[in-house]
Amino acid sequence: MKGYVDPDVCVGCGACAASAPEAFRMNADGLAEGFQEIPAESIDDARDAMADCPVGAIAMR
Numbered sequence: 001m002k003g004y005v006d007p008d009v010c011v012g013c014g015a016c017a018a019s020a021p022e023a024f025r026m027n028a029d030g031l032a033e034g035f036q037e038i039p040a041e042s043i044d045d046a047r048d049a050m051a052d053c054p055v056g057a058i059a060m061r
């Protein structure tokens with residue numbers, strides 16, 4: 001499973017990268033991105049980050 005961030009929706013708050021750093025990081029444009037297959041032990045954190053994104057920019061699949 002991997003995280004996907006819609007760059008047209010993300011406002012770059014950084015919350016997902018802070019709370020689920022194994023799933024999301026901030027890129028050079030100041031927006032979040034899913035950057036790797038999420039380790040099994042980090043999937044719950046990634047799901048929480050998806051739920052907590054203030055603009056609903058995150059999907060996981």
Ligand code: SF4
Nearest residue numbers: 010011013014016053
């Ligand atoms: S929590 Fe949402 S708005 Fe904030 S950086 Fe992550 S994807 Fe972007």
